[in-house]
Amino acid sequence: MDTVQFFDTTLRDGEQSPGFSMNQGEKVRLARKLDELGVDVIEAGFPVASAGELESVRAVAAQIQRARVAALARARREDVEAALAALEPAARPRLHIFLATSDLHLQAKLRISRQEALDAVSRWVRYGCEHCAEVEFSAEDASRSDIRFLLDVMETAAEAGATILNIPDTVGYSTPEEYGAIFHRVRSHLGRRDEIILSAHCHNDLGLAVANSLAAVRAGARQVECTINGIGERAGNASLEELAVALAVRQSFFDVRTNIHLEEIYSASRMLSEITGVSVPPNKAVVGANAFAHEAGIHQDGILKNPLTYEIIRPEAVGVPARRLVLGKHSGRNALRTRIEELGYRLSDAELAQCYGAAMGLADAAKDVTDRDLLTFVHQARRGRLAPNVPGESDAMAAASKIQ
Ligand code: KIV
Ligand code: ZN
Numbered sequence: 001m002d003t004v005q006f007f008d009t010t011l012r013d014g015e016q017s018p019g020f021s022m023n024q025g026e027k028v029r030l031a032r033k034l035d036e037l038g039v040d041v042i043e044a045g046f047p048v049a050s051a052g053e054l055e056s057v058r059a060v061a062a063q064i065q066r067a068r069v070a071a072l073a074r075a076r077r078e079d080v081e082a083a084l085a086a087l088e089p090a091a092r093p094r095l096h097i098f099l100a101t102s103d104l105h106l107q108a109k110l111r112i113s114r115q116e117a118l119d120a121v122s123r124w125v126r127y128g129c130e131h132c133a134e135v136e137f138s139a140e141d142a143s144r145s146d147i148r149f150l151l152d153v154m155e156t157a158a159e160a161g162a163t164i165l166n167i168p169d170t171v172g173y174s175t176p177e178e179y180g181a182i183f184h185r186v187r188s189h190l191g192r193r194d195e196i197i198l199s200a201h202c203h204n205d206l207g208l209a210v211a212n213s214l215a216a217v218r219a220g221a222r223q224v225e226c227t228i229n230g231i232g233e234r235a236g237n238a239s240l241e242e243l244a245v246a247l248a249v250r251q252s253f254f255d256v257r258t259n260i261h262l263e264e265i266y267s268a269s270r271m272l273s274e275i276t277g278v279s280v281p282p283n284k285a286v287v288g289a290n291a292f293a294h295e296a297g298i299h300q301d302g303i304l305k306n307p308l309t310y311e312i313i314r315p316e317a318v319g320v321p322a323r324r325l326v327l328g329k330h331s332g333r334n335a336l337r338t339r340i341e342e343l344g345y346r347l348s349d350a351e352l353a354q355c356y357g358a359a360m361g362l363a364d365a366a367k368d369v370t371d372r373d374l375l376t377f378v379h380q381a382r383r384g385r386l387a388p389n390v391p392g393e394s395d396a397m398a399a400a401s402k403i404q
Contacts, residue, residue: 002257003222003258004217004221004256004258005041005197005222005223005258006039006041006240006244007199007223007224007225008037008226008227008228008240009237010227010231011027011031011034011044012043012045012072013225013233013237014227014236015027015045016046016233017231017232017233019276023052024055024056024059026275028063029275030228030271030275031044031063031064032064033264033268033271035064035067037260037265037268038259039240039260040067040223040259041067041069041070042064042067042068043071043072043096043225044060044061044069044071044086045057045060045072045086046071047071047072047079048073048078048082048083054086057071057087058085058086058088061088061089061093064090064091065092066092068090068094069087069091069094070136071086071087071093071095072096073096073097073098073124073128074099075121075123076120080097080128083095083096084128084132087132093132094133094135095132095134095135096135096136096138097124097135097136097162098140098166099121099137099138099140100117100141101153102140102142102145102146105140114149114152117153118153118156121153121156121157121160122159123160125137125156125160126160126161128161129160129162134163134164135162136162136166136199137157137162137164137165138167138168138201139153139154139165139166139167139168140170141168142166142168142169142182143169143174143178143179144170144171150167154167154186154189158190158193158196163196163197164223165190165197165198165199166200166201166225167200167201167216168201168203169200169209169212170201171203171205172202172203172205172208172234173205174208176214179200179212179215180216180218181219182219183198183216183219183220183221184219184220186198187219187220197223198216198220198221198222198223199223200213200225200238201237202216202238203233203237204230204234204235204236204238205234205235207235209230209236209237209239210239210242212238213238214243214246214247214254217254217256222256224238224243225237225238226238226240228240228269228272229269229284231272239285240260240268241268241285241286242286244258244262245262245286245313248260248262249312249313262318263318265287265318266318266320266344267344269286269287270343270345270375274379274382279375279376279379286313287320289370289371291320292311292315319344321342321343336359336374337352340352340374340378343371345378347378351378351381354377354381354386357386357387358377358380359373359374359377
């Protein structure tokens with residue numbers, strides 16, 4: 001069975017969207033989590049963007065030993081040199097060079113001819129291969145490019161030494177049938193070149209990023225580019241958790257395997273929300289608060305008799321704590337700590353005390369304290385936005401601690 005490689009671009013495409021920027025320490029922390037999650041490639045950033053960005057990519061490259069670390073560069077000298085400098089400490093570096101190939105981008109944005117584009121691809125991919133063990137080439141806006149020109153570009157990049165050829169649906173315009181057809185065309189044009197991996201990179205402008213990526217896998221793509229929680233430019237990139245779980249749950253249909261450790265998915269999603277302060281919508285597939293919640297009586301009845309009636313994914317399989325904990329005004333600090341740890345957070349005593357005070361305040365207003373409330377308190381405590389003085393836990397409360 002073939003393996004589909006996961007190329008995570010949370011730290012690059014994800015990070016460059018509004019509200020998601022991360023500092024060096026945050027990038028390194030998330031990169032370690034991505035490594036634990038089993039992603040094959042971590043795209044750490046776009047080093048030419050700023051000195052700080054270059055240092056962040058360098059710090060990630062120095063820390064990560066197992067996964068490959070990629071750095072993005074346009075097909076021009078200053079970008080390639082910056083990316084190579086950032087990748088210098090990497091155990092397994094990948095230089096990722098891109099150039100737009102649609103006439104719209106060539107004419108309106110880059111103001112170069114097709115021939116000039118071909119020359120730039122050839123020159124900078126070749127140069128990259130002389131200085132880095134592995135080079136990926138991306139044809140930006142590939143899905144809106146003239147297919148014959150795209151084939152020429154792919155051929156040129158392969159001739160220059162790129163072994164990963166990425167075919168982005170940069171503006172999320174394609175449909176699954178169209179996108180899959182491009183992969184068939186590129187694969188048959190390149191012929192039998194076993195060293196070449198075709199890669200899918202999809203944006204979600206029409207809500208099709210995951211469907212398009214899966215269509216590419218069906219058509220022979222063996223790398224998918226994605227982000228945690230589907231963050232990324234505009235409506236985002238294909239979501240890593242949705243892709244990984246779809247390929248696992250429907251493995252007999254797709255007939256491929258991945259290296260993703262599914263049980264790390266939930267905590268990776270939570271870590272990203274915690275770092276950026278942006279939570280996922282409750283109805284988000286796989287990691288949303290309601291993804292494994294059942295309220296309707298008929299569904300609850302079915303779940304109690306056999307979870308398969310209404311669940312196609314076991315919550316524990318993706319690291320979602322299966323046990324439900326009802327937190328109310330009789331709950332104790334220990335129950336609160338346990339639940340918060342199940343949600344993927346380890347708090348200091350002071351942070352826990354603040355969350356406890358906030359939770360008790362809410363419970364006193366005669367409300368159950370939900371996971372979403374807890375996550376809000378955790379994020380606020382981490383950002384110093386909760387009152388430090390909180391009521392003590394009474395013996396009666398401690399005795400009444402309960403996990404249901
Ligand atoms: O969406 C896109 O085309 C990109 C490339 C730089 C890979 O992010
Ligand atoms: Zn992109």
